[in-house]
Amino acid sequence: MNISMLTTTQLALLLGLATALVAVTARRAAVVGLAIQYTLRLLMVGPLLLRPVLYGQVAVALAALMILFLSASSLAHVQRQRVVGGVSPLVRMGGLYGLFSMALAAFVALGLYRSFPLPGLSAQVTLGCYWLLLAGLLLIVIEPTVLGQGMAAVTALNGFQMAFLTLDNGLLMIALLSLLEIGLVLTVAVLSEQQLEQLAEAEEG
């Protein structure tokens, strides 16, 4: 399948779903949103890559999603225990607020991709890049939890890579950006676990 088969409306709907899932939950369902983002990115960049490199990219994406899913499961487990134990869960600003931010990012991205097209990139890649970057950066600002911020950062990185790998798909750059992606996801997982430990210690103390 090629990304050019999608109309702009279909692409915008897919991007909207992918970012809305991250914006609304920032938990396990958000991993589904990230999976849609990875699929879109691979569909856009895939035709430019050699087959083994593409398989490598798929493997990196699956590993990243797995790590984030495990972290999100751990967080959900702790949240459930806190609710059962009568302790207030980690405070979020609410899914509606996240959705509002996502809609703002989408509105700006839809305006920007026509007014300021990125040189050397197709309209679809430009739209995807602006959308994911803006949504990711906005969500980083409003997310209070480390896991939520990390998922937003992965969203922004997906937007960056969508454009950058279309422009430069040399093997060394792909390898380094994949290493960065896995490193970021691992950092998010470790810091999220640490935040949960902090909370547990604070409650015991």
Add this chain to the structure above:
Amino acid sequence: MPLTVWLAVPFVGALLLWPVRRARQVAAPVAALIYLALAVTAPMVARSAPIDLLGRSLNLSAAHAPYVCFLAVGLALLMAGGAFVQESALVWPGSLGTFGFLVAALCAGSAQLAGAMLSIAVIGVAFCLLAPNTSELTMRTVIVLLCGTLMLLLAGWTVEASRLEHPLSVGAIGRPAALFGMALLLGLFPFGFWAPPLGRVERPTGAFLAVCALGVIASLRMSELSGLAGRELLPIVLRWGGLLTFCFGAVGALLPRRLCAVVGYAAMADLGVAALAMGAAPLDGVDLAAQHLAYRAVACAALWVAARVLSKCFGSDDVHALNGAFSRAPLTLTAVLLAGMSLSGLPPMAGFASRNAILGLTMTNPWWSSLWAMGTLGPVWGLARIVIASWGPTPPPGSRREPVWLGVLLLAMTLFLLVAGVLPNVIAWMQGLAS
């Protein structure tokens, strides 16, 4: 020594230290020795042939070799200090891996490759910053620094693309990416909000890598991106950004009572001085700024290790906890005095010599000199009151003596700053040795 072997040493060292990372008394000295070996061999490597990595060249120039030495020596001190004070077990392998990527970024033939290497180094910084109650701060720092390094990566791509097929991308993408990336990575006001809190974290190695090492490497890559950022716009941004950073750091250094926090703000004020140099002259200014940032890195390493030593011996590095501490930690507090003088820009230290050279390059109006002097007062007050408090008659009850070996190391490091202040051509001499 071939460059390939030298560049592989930090990564091999990190792998070797991984199994023994929890044995602090083993891992810390081994890591310090690896850094010392890297510092000693850097001038020799500068004479070796460039290498090719999947079509991209890597080369350590003689002009950059001394800065690698400075950073490696600073990290060696931090590792040695880590044998006495508590550091995370991830610091030994994590800092070596991070240093490997930082050096690779310095050696990279293109700014694009340097941006990618710096981005991975930021992840390493995160693992060095891991400590109780720092998860939010670490995540924020990683995100801000990643934004900066990815902007540099993009700016580097536009430099290459402008020579090949996309000349239009320079203005549209390259200019904002280069300006924004540099401002974020260097920590210029108002983008430097991430830097001062790192001073307070109980992880001096992570703070050193983020605040000092990344800044030195970014400033050394500055010259190739300066053309991209605009010949008129860049000096203005750097001049005003530098001035505001200088003032913000100087005022900030007046307020905290803890040594490590004062160092965070004093380092920020010193960065403002370096940014002023970069904005004043495209070539000489960047060299002077890199030199100033290298001296700042040495002073910060000494002060952060000293702060941790004082915390361990006296329970805190707060000015009230250190009343009368000099009798129990004379070497450490002398090192604090000397390194603090250098960081604040007082004679006859290295920080004063490089500030003086920058003042000559940048200032044309007399009122600038007055502002310059007033900006020095903040860090001087912040650091001096800690040293003066330590001269009290009675040592704090329940305190312990400083470790003499670490005190001697700290003093040796700060005496180097004194020598570099008296003989300001040390870096030029090292560059001559490497070429």
